[in-house]
């Protein structure tokens with residue numbers, strides 16, 4: 607990943623979450639994660655749209671992993687003695703309500719940024735939860751989430767290298783999702799007890815997470831300077847690029863990108879194997 611575990615770790619100063627005293631709050635949090643994992647069904651959509659064999663393989667494996675995570679969160683809810691409940695509206699909006707239109711938007715917004723936010727939240731629970739059984743389940747799951755974020759980052763960087771014009775639109779969409787994360791933070795602030803040792807640090811944690819996301823956008827090359835230094839006209843034009851994309855959606859559907867079933871013979875992975883086999887054949891002939 608472009609950011610290390612240390613860079614994504616918020617210092618809660620030794621404060622802990624108690625699985626008995628904080629049972630209801632932990633139940634609420636696990637139900638948000640549970641919803642996020644069920645949005646793993648969207649891997650099916652992206653598998654169908656995968657531009658190459660590497661991406662297709664990745665999405666098929668990712669779907670298996672996300673549904674293992676569904677079981678993980680159900681297990682954690684059982685350990686907490688809490689029940690599966692509906693997720694908050696903003697969580698549903700951020701994870702499934704604004705599903706992107708293209709592969710490039712998906713890898714940047716949902717995998718690098720979105721799963722990056724989830725990863726920071728999972729690290730925070732791992733670092734504060736006072737129950738080894740729950741921590742162990744989460745530690746196993748984050749290894750897979752790190753791979754999902756890494757794939758999102760790598761494919762965003764590759765997409766920008768081949769199509770630099772994409773940057774403005776990805777920036778516009780990032781501005782919208784950042785706004786959503788801040789909104790979720792504002793909601794949490796009104797709902798959570800301010801005297802709790804972990805929860806009172808939540809506003810600072812959220813600012814930290816947004817800053818982490820900003821660092822990731824800078825390292826991927828979506829941002830060329832921090833958010834605060836973007837002029838109003840840059841913001842407006844980025845939002846415009848993202849918004850005009852929505853209007854152009856129906857047009858784009860008429861000329862959809864080719865599916866893997868039409869392109870696999872030209873696929874880089876398949877080609878490099880074929881090239882290697884050809885070289886080997888020539889070597890044997892000589």
Ligand SMILES: [Fe+2]
Nearest residue numbers: 643672675751
């Ligand atoms: Fe997951």
Ligand SMILES: [Fe+2]
Nearest residue numbers: 672721751754
């Ligand atoms: Fe994931």
